[in-house]
Amino acid sequence: MIDPWRNPPWGNWDWFLYDFPDCEVDIGLSTHAHFDHDNLHSLRASTLLDRLVGRFELADAVVTGIADKHATDTRHTAYDWVALTQKLTPISALPPDNWRSFDNSLLLIETAGLRILHWGDNRADPPEEVWSRLGQIDILLLPVDGSFHVLSEDHIAQVRERLAPSITIPHHYFIWNVTHQASTLLPPDDWLHRQANAAFTGAGEVTLTREDVKAAQDRVLCFGQKVAFDPAEELSRKARQEERG
Numbered sequence: 001m002i003d004p005w006r007n008p009p010w011g012n013w014d015w016f017l018y019d020f021p022d023c024e025v026d027i028g029l030s031t032h033a034h035f036d037h038d039n040l041h042s043l044r045a046s047t048l049l050d051r052l053v054g055r056f057e058l059a060d061a062v063v064t065g066i067a068d069k070h071a072t073d074t075r076h077t078a079y080d081w082v083a084l085t086q087k088l089t090p091i092s093a094l095p096p097d098n099w100r101s102f103d104n105s106l107l108l109i110e111t112a113g114l115r116i117l118h119w120g121d122n123r124a125d126p127p128e129e130v131w132s133r134l135g136q137i138d139i140l141l142l143p144v145d146g147s148f149h150v151l152s153e154d155h156i157a158q159v160r161e162r163l164a165p166s167i168t169i170p171h172h173y174f175i176w177n178v179t180h181q182a183s184t185l186l187p188p189d190d191w192l193h194r195q196a197n198a199a200f201t202g203a204g205e206v207t208l209t210r211e212d213v214k215a216a217q218d219r220v221l222c223f224g225q226k227v228a229f230d231p232a233e234e235l236s237r238k239a240r241q242e243e244r245g
Contacts, residue, residue: 001025002107002118002141006039015183018238021229027058031120032070033101051105061111068130069095070102071123076152079184106130113210114138117163121172124155131162138213140165145173146186153191166216167208169223177231188222195220204228 001023007014015035020042028045029052030038040048049056052065072093074082082093093102106126107118116139140163143150150172151159160168170192174185192198198220204227 001027001043001045002029003031003037003120004028004039004042005036006042008035013182014180017178017180017231018234021234023229027056027061027063029063029107029118031107031118031122032104034070034121037121051103052107053105061109064108064110064133065105066108066130066133068104068106068126069098069123070104070121071150071155072098072102073123073152073155074149076148076154077184078147081149081184106134108134114213117141117165119143119159121150124151124159134163137163137165138167139208140168141171142168143172144170144188144191146188146190147184149185156191160218164218166213167219167221169221175225175227177225177235178227187225189224192220192222198222200224201226 004020005016006020007016020039022042022044024044026046028040028043028048030040030050032038032051038050040050047056047058049063049065052063053067054065056063056065070093072082072095074080085091085093091099091101093099095102104120104122106120106122109116109118115135115137117134117137118141120141121143140160142156142159144156170188172185173188174183175187179185192200197218199222201221201223204223206221206223
């Protein structure tokens with residue numbers, strides 16, 4: 001499980017309609033110290049890795065954390081949230097003097113003969129030494145949403161072109177019965193429709209064989225509004241909790 005979310009701890013507004021669903025995993029990972037990525041304490045996990053830098057092995061999985069920086073060029077968004085953060089808070093977002101919450105770990109997972117890269121909120125222009133460590137990528141998990149909250153459309157294209165993954169899977173976007181509109185995120189549908197070889201999964205889970213992945217060429221596979229749990233059940237649980245006070 002990578003980057004389980006929570007709502008902002010200050011309590012003035014929410015990004016999510018309910019708490020992160022209860023689940024059990026072998027390895028829980030968080031890439032950086034932002035509330036929508038760092039809810040490791042909610043997981044029942046054998047191992048928790050927070051902002052991993054280095055190499056971790058468990059059974060047939062190898063996880064490599066590569067240190068880099070959070071995206072800070074958000075001039076392309078409707079709300080330039082980095083500029084607002086710099087103006088309205090004491091937080092310094094820009095490297096090299098950024099606050100620790102803008103340090104980021106790229107996560108490279110090697111298992112079943114595949115190399116899976118979680119790009120997450122990383123900047124689109126890391127130094128060459130970072131690119132050289134990433135190498136050939138089979139599956140790329142990349143933030144894509146209609147508001148381009150993290151990466152612009154040009155940034156997305158640049159990362160995909162540089163890494164040339166067999167399959168790109170969008171994440172970090174608006175899901176109507178999970179994400180609050182206050183997040184300013186939007187669905188990835190318009191971007192997806194502009195891609196030549198793209199499809200929605202139709203379900204919240206998908207099984208990919210090594211042969212499927214290796215045979216794919218510049219494919220985009222998106223979960224869309226499908227999630228791997230029951231949102232109605234989570235909303236009902238939240239309502240019961242609020243009734244109990």
